[in-house]
Amino acid sequence: MGKEKAKSGSLARRPDNSAFKQQRLPAWSPMLTANTVLPFFYFMSLICMLLGVWLLLTVQSTQEIKVDYTHAGECNVCFEIRKNMSNAGESCICTVEFSIEKPFKGDVFFYYGLQNFHQNLRRYMDSRDDAQMVGWKENLKNPSIYCEPFKKDQNGLPIAPCGAVANSIFNDSFTLTYIDSSGTEHKVPLLRRGITWYTDKNVKFRNPKVDNLTLAQVFEGTTKPLYWQKPVYELDPHQATNNGFINDDLIVWMREAAFPNFKKLYGILYRANKPFTKGLPAGNYKIEISYNFPVQYFRGRKQVVLTTLTWFGGQNHFLPIAYLVTSSLILLIAVVLTVVWLKFGKNGKNMEE
């Protein structure tokens, strides 16, 4: 109610009798009544349960196999070699064997996994120069200060790509072979392209561009990162769309993982030819690994993961189980609330003063 009878002389200063200023705005005043809360809880419980069951079924239809090859078999030799930094130039190849009982139907994805490697450490994550990786020339020759100490080498040449993230790129390579029942070996073709996000490949990472110059010439005056064997413009000399900064493996690695145990995509099964048209058949397999990445410094482990996928992503049991657990908890709460309401609440409320 506004001021109905102001003192004479102060009518002019009376505040407006509008709904806004007199706090009379039309409004909805909801209240938590049993009629709304209890059905809501039951409904949510039902939804969660349905989702959980659906997701569980979806996840059950995926298959996954993990092969840890840090010390496995021959790779132990390589592991020992890699302990010594001076052997970094030496290549070491080892083979690991495994078998699949049930065939992997559909698209199969090949990942390499690392454990205990903290790509989410703050200084590590800051140690990169996105402007350089998108092809700005001033950053090519003069990388950002965040890249220290991987900004310039001891000769004063700028490093491209600079930073700790690029420096520590995962450089094991894999060749998968299928040994069929008759003993013939078939090399499993893996598509090493298209493993990145579209925006990463086409927007975030671009090679510096100068007309009429080859990539090697554009990168003149820079040097490779300290731990690399090859400079960045030789990562894939045969394919221009995979060379330089836009190399798929580099891009995949530069997208830092959130947790210390992660896996990154290495390749996708190429299913054009037999015997892989339907996926990976059951049987024995062996992987030939060019073992380069040393993990004993951080007590890490390396593994290879092969998996099929659904729209939900690979074998991820957490979410369906979480949904089912949530659904049952909500149901429990709903039942308790109903009981309480029936016993006490129905009449205890509307007392007037």
Added chain:
Amino acid sequence: ACLGLADIKIWVLTGDKLETAMNIGYSCNMLRDDMNEVFVISGHTLLEVQQQLRSAKEHILGLSRVSSAGDVEKTDMFAEDSVFEETIIAEYALVINGHSLAHALEPQLEHTLLDLACLCKTVICCRVTPMQKAQVVELVKRHKRAVTLAIGDGANDVSMIKTAHIGVGISGQEGMQAALASDYSFAQFRYLQRLLLVHGRWSYFRMCNFLCYFFYKNFAFTLVHFWYGFFCGFSAQTVYDQWFITLFNIVYTSLPVLAMGLFDQDVNDQNSLRYPSLYKPGQQNLLFNKRQFFMCTLQGMGTSFLLFFIPYGAFSVTVKEDGSNFSDQQAFAVTIATSLVIVASVQIGLETHYWTAVNHLFIWGSLTVYFAILFAMQSNGMFGIFPSNFPFIGTARNCLSEKSVWLVILLTTVVCVVPGLAVSFLRVDLFPTLTDKVRHLQQTTKRQGPQEQNLRRVRRTSSRRSAYAFSHQQGYGELITSGKNMRTSTVSSARSPQRTPHSSNWIENMLKRKNEVSCISV
């Protein structure tokens, strides 16, 4: 009277004479015929005053009797929070002369005075100088854990207004001095009721809700980094995008809580006036104290825990539909940020009792703005201009287009909101407070006509006092009894002050003015 129901004590400090003040007191129903005792303190020396105070106190506490009367003009009140007064069932009133008050305010007597005054339902001080008004207020302020409010309309009330915690000035007939010196001013005494019971209460309610929610939101936001520390080697890597951290408190969540702080009403204004005891939670600090703060904090921590670990569980092994990785820092950040904004918005939606159009606009608008800014900042354009500052390019698009991410967000929201909802429902069901009951009443009878709370009018008829309050100079008595001034003015009858007609007598003017119920509460 109504403010008495709200646990507000009213004291009257006036410069009038004893009889005038007493008559006003009876007309306002502050003094009533059915009161057990009205103590009058009118001693002239310190010893007399002391003796009178002491005997009054003893009487109340069970022994002897004194009676007195006083005048009423201005009121100043305080709320009592000690339990002692509640045990006094009988009603007493205290009336003190200004002269006696001067003695009673001496250091050795002031505690006695205060104790006695607190035991009485009504205190009336008459013939009080402006200085003494301020002193009385000061006395209460200093020794009682109560908040004081002083209301007055003249220049002589300025000192009192300034001394009290809250000063209210009536602007109008006696000029603007009181209004200028005060924290609040309005034109009629009766608006005080609305100021306190409606606006004051709403203000407290809104403030507490606002604070609670603010702490909750910020704890939920910040403690996610604490949990993340376990996984990132405690390197202080932020979970969220830098821009999100900057904008979270300013843009994404500030407007809804502002709307809640401005517009929320738990009970509408008519019911606030009808049920003055709704005022009590404010006096007793019920809505925001250490316990409430602790609960808010706990809720914030729990939310942050769920906000982090549910996406953690979902993300640590997940990949996108097309196989490319997904468990990277940036997608994780966007997922958690989106969940957080949604959970915060849902939470404030649940805490808003009064959804005006502005609330709707702010809440849904903030969510929309969040998504708009998210996509804008992680777009190609922004990256093209400042690559190093917007490293999250493309993340929102890739991340939020995955169905698994939305499932994660849904689960997080449900899990964060359901416990709070269950607890509040249980609380309202099992232990409804007066507020809940009134709200329920409001809900069920939406179009209840406003019944004016004229409780005092109803009770007025019980006063049998007839008052010819003109006792300031001898000459007037003869004048009135001779009937000479009956033609130009009518003698005011304090029995029904509203019907006091056009009188030129200054006494009647005062009576007219005092007809409005003036109560001050804290």
